[in-house]
Amino acid sequence: QKEVEQNSGPLSVPEGAIASLNCTYSDRGSQSFFWYRQYSGKSPELIMSIYSNGDKEDGRFTAQLNKASQYVSLLIRDSQPSDSATYLCAVNPPRSQAGTALIFGKGTTLSVSS
Amino acid sequence: DTEVTQTPKHLVMGMTNKKSLKCEQHMGHRAMYWYKQKAKKPPELMFVYSYEKLSINESVPSRFSPECPNSSLLNLHLHALQPEDSALYLCASSQDPTGAYNEQFFGPGTRLTVL
Numbered sequence: 103q104k105e106v107e108q109n110s111g112p113l114s115v116p117e118g119a120i121a122s123l124n125c126t127y128s129d130r131g132s133q134s135f136f137w138y139r140q141y142s143g144k145s146p147e148l149i150m151s152i153y154s155n156g157d158k159e160d161g162r163f164t165a166q167l168n169k170a171s172q173y174v175s176l177l178i179r180d181s182q183p184s185d186s187a188t189y190l191c192a193v194n195p196p197r198s199q200a201g202t203a204l205i206f207g208k209g210t211t212l213s214v215s216s
Numbered sequence: 217d218t219e220v221t222q223t224p225k226h227l228v229m230g231m232t233n234k235k236s237l238k239c240e241q242h243m244g245h246r247a248m249y250w251y252k253q254k255a256k257k258p259p260e261l262m263f264v265y266s267y268e269k270l271s272i273n274e275s276v277p278s279r280f281s282p283e284c285p286n287s288s289l290l291n292l293h294l295h296a297l298q299p300e301d302s303a304l305y306l307c308a309s310s311q312d313p314t315g316a317y318n319e320q321f322f323g324p325g326t327r328l329t330v331l
Contacts, residue, residue, distance in 0.1 A: 133318075134316060134319075138322075145324050146259065148320070148321060151317070153316070153317060190259075194317070194318045203264055204320055206258035208257070209258055
């Protein structure tokens with residue numbers, strides 16, 4: 103069964119610190135990897151996409167992918183209270199004729215204290 | 217236009233009512249999705265439309281009936297729902313459902329309460 107695992111948290115960091123969120127996945131043939139941010143009562147917002155091994159940076163966010171270890175992470179530098187949210191890791195399994203649907207982890211709740 | 221819109225934002229219905237949720241995107245995406253999300257849980261896939269054809273139905277009860285009138289619109293028809301169906305219903309779209317990347321963008325959701 104295809105699975106995506108995340109620590110549920112809560113992960114608590116002080117303002118200005120680096121928050122590190124981790125995710126592992128079971129299907130070695132997975133194609134692409136996403137991080138969504140979801141504020142309480144709101145819908146998921148796509149914040150990072152990564153497709154190849156290595157790091158991808160966008161502002162204060164860095165996504166890291168290691169396909170050999172089946173591991174993807176999200177680093178948030180200079181964390182702000184507004185970063186407090188649930189972060190969902192999502193994985194796109196191997197393509198099929200019928201199309202594919204993302205597999206979501208259960209999410210990690212991040213709390214940034216001022 | 218880079219957003220997915222959903223109406224209504226909130227819906228309260230009785231167990232005997234019939235209602236519909238609507239979703240629209242104008243990004244030229246060829247896949248559209250319905251998800252159900254309960255509190256403190258990840259989104260749970262219900263249906264996928266790929267090139268306007270139903271491609272995935274995750275064993276959803278028949279009281280939920282999807283419809284894709286065209287490539288920009290997606291409806292979810294609701295009938296005889298149960299209180300446990302109360303949840304946030306999310307619509308999403310992606311450019312190419314069979315592509316390697318398949319970035320999905322979510323609408324704001326409809327908060328459904330079944331009395």
